[in-house]
Amino acid sequence: MIIRQETQEDHQEVHRLIKKAFKSTRYSDGMEQDIVEALRKGETFVPELSLIAEVNGQVVGYILFTKVKIGDATQLTLAPLAVLPEFQRQGIGRALIAEGHRIAKALGYDCVVVLGSDAYYPQFGYIPAAQVGIQSPYDIPSKNYMVYALSNKIASIKGLVRYPKAFDM
Template sequence: MDISIRQEKEADYQAVEEVIKRAFTDVEISDKTEHQLVKRLRGSKAFIPELSLVAVDEATGKTVGHILFTKAKVGDAETLALAPVSVLPEFQNLGIGRLLVNKGLKTAKELGYESAIVLGHPNYYPKFCFKKASQWGIKAPWNVPDEVFMALELRGKAFDGVSGTVQYADAFHQ
């Protein structure tokens, strides 16, 4: 299978919405509104077009995955919020999520971003060097288990002197 990762285009929006809906259909902790969150984030100041990426099956041209990073803050420091990562159920466990996360983190670093945070599976994101955010004194704005709220320094000691509760884009709270 040949999968390419590229920046999302406006023409992809409908296919991406379908990918997100299907990806979260059977996820127990999902409220099934992740596609609406992405739509709100695209219209927000936190949106970074270069960090909204799609995975495309080159053989069919079908969009099979999506990832989004948006601007967030910890105190006065800017960070990125990784949310959500979506892959069509029939394409899951084939490494597409890994491709999306790796490309997103690489692009974020190239764009000059220094860190990222994620609320996600504690066995998945450490594969990308995410660690418990609490080790830097960084907290989620929601009551979540410590092991599912993680952070990653993309450059040096990006979190030195940074602590507090993450301020996500308003779109996350609507």
């Protein structure tokens, strides 16, 4: 498996991949692939953090980290993460998260927020965001809104998270 930055040639395949991966999940609204298309056109898009996992030349996984505001700070949100059903539970999601965190840190970000499964993200070091004073703008159980610290500056990052408009779809 290799992980690399997505290019324009990958867009169609990534669209199909996200659609397939989210199809059978019960919490999806089926809009994830369209949100990604909209995010790519916005100023919160970080090309270095739009990553694909490839196995034998096939795109099998995708992860995107986008800029959000937390209080006055510009940090990141992880959304979406998608692995083709037939390639799940093989460590691809884990590898995409690890590579994304490595690049995000190198780019100077301090934390990543995620709205997701509290059975999945805590194993990578995500903790409930409310515990460190970071508030979700969504009306969801607080255990499903998590944050990962990329640096020790996280202690000074507090407040409500504001998302780009594309997430309102």
